[in-house]
Amino acid sequence: MRVEDVCSKHNLPASVAEVLKKSGIEELYPPQAEAIRRGVLNGKNMVVAIPTAAGKSLIAELAMLKSVLIDRGKCIYIVPLRALASEKYEDFRQKYGELGVRVGISTGDFDAPDPSLARYDILVATSEKVDSLLRHRAKWLADIVTVAVLDEVHLINDPGRGPTLEILTARLRRENPKLQILALSATISNADEIADWLNAEVVTSDWRPVPLKEGVYHRGAVRFSDGSERKIKTGVKDVLAALALDTVQEGGQALIFVSTRRSSQTAAELIGAHIQGILTHQERRELDEVAQRVERALGEPTRICKRLGACIRMGTAFHHAGLYHLQRKFIEDAFRGHLIKVICATPTLAAGVNLPSRRAIVRDYRRYDPMLGQQFIPVLEFRQMAGRAGRPKYDKYGEAILIAKSKDELEALFEAFIFAKPERITSKLASEPALRTHILAAIATGYARSFDGLLDFIGQTFFAHQHETRAVAGIVDRIIDYLDREEMIRRQGELLVATPFGERVSQLYIDPESGVVLRDGIKNISAAPPTELGILHIICHTPDMGLLYLGRREKEELERFALEHIEEFLVKVPDPYEDPEKFEFFLAELKTAKMLQAWIEEVDEDEIHEEFGIGAGDIRRAAEVAEWLLYSAHELAKLFKIRRALSPLRKLRQRVRYGIKEELLELVTLSGIGRVRGRDLYRAGYRRIADIRRASVEELKRVPHIGEEIARSIKRQVEQEFEESGEYRNRV
DNA sequence: GTTGGAATTCTCTAGACAGCATGTC
């Protein structure tokens, strides 16, 4: 089926076909053609469950273009990751911008100036962001959407985030019954069940644009499921290095999936030692540039940065969430550019951005679970890793390889992964934390106003499709009691109404439990001003804050530390003997709070890495969440009129945001000035905005990390400020 | 004593969404 014919048949302008032709798309893939035949362009709902890279997105794109260009419709494209959102946003804008289609993006870290759909035809957003938008302007947004795309719907299976996806889908549909829903999924075994729920057609297929050979390595050879075999004879002893080298020698690349960050690092180093030798001079030079960029991604290179740099110079890299996101991006780009030959990654890469490779090696197909020990990873996850194999246009076929250590294991791996059916997706909505949040939101937005209304609302979710709605009646009842008791809602006869507290908690997008913790914490601030540690601990006590891993040897010291600071905590410290488990949690909270404190004391990232066992990426992520919670605490303090708490919370929020001591707060209000440059300026004697106003651009340029551009920019800013008000802000 | 390597014991374990108001290094 040709794109051109599809366009003319469905009244799409010929320019659409031209635009797609430019991206190399003229002929539709079989699953895409199937979707057209089943009526995606006639407004049919559709579930598309096909492998990665089999062209799911284009199906949705055609449907969106039809809606936008012909019916003046508005579309939202919902993804599970920010990185995916920006990838889609760039892609859509680049491809369809010239058709006059206005594309916007809205995620927590990157928001269009006005994410209202009025300005855009297609809005790309994360599911939580869409949920949040619905909470702020419920009806209006849902009203105007004509096409909603749920990318990676199999995320419904995720206990933490799946419920959000169900809820927002149910809300969008109820608000606009004519809404066209397109659900895109990896191959799963119950796509039909989801289709049934959405009243949709199903397209399932195993078809791939680049054929995939799946096999298991054992004793010097890979046995593929099609019966073929490939001997690995590189002369290298280490199996992993041999498998990588084998494909690199023939001009391919390899992605290697391991289960821990540590493994990814050691594997990248080990393989690098073998790859290094076959790099050309040109490649070495370019790799060195990449390595330098990675090392300079954040101020002074830390130990991890240097290790990563060393790997990159050998043509390999490790990739995990401990890295700073820019570093990850550099690595991904260099791999796409065929420069980096091998990436050793944790599962980050399996579900992340598009990054194909000729060979995908799954070394660790087990993962540790604190409850259950080592467990096989889900087939679905293996499929996503394997699906990365095969670069369109470059490789004749892709190879996905598991590594067996014995003959028995060889057979077992074929059974457990290669021939196995992917799991069934099940709703995780019936969990208390998930329902707590969404029930409050439903009441706060007036979407449901009674017990029956709530059940009715839950009745439209995937959960109700898989179970009886009544199965959650008990939990719903308990949650209503809880919300009532904590004064987030009030009962007026049968009617349920949100209090201002409940409403604010719902809009802040925090867990109701977090709202309670923050409220009680700040109410405990007595006459004496709270300490940094006390506030940071409250933040970490909240279920929204992820906690750092508590090492065995750290406990004693933390316990001592807790005792020394026992006066500062704003909650009752649990008794280690009465409730050891709770006490463990407390220590983990304390460790996390200490880490944030180190961050705002401007402790070297390298030192934080050493002491707390986390990388730059982890620090930023924790700081980001903490900042959001500090803002929330501040808002609640306003609501409850706890004046004493306002200023400390405001200051701390800014400090956590930038990772700075209080003395830099003023400098950091300048755009372009953050943790590093702020400290450099301060050290050079520029401690206040007034100092900068007195300095010349030439003088400022002498400060480290400040060049012509930045110097001019901050000069401009301070002068402007002067003109505007005659004095500058003292406030934070 | 020192050194280098093997053997043994010990330790630790993936990922990443959200507010708000504008810009990190």
Place this chain on the structure above:
DNA sequence: CTAGAGAATTCCAAC
């Protein structure tokens, strides 16, 4: 209760 990789530590032989 579960498992395996990698780091840390101990052990031991050869000098």
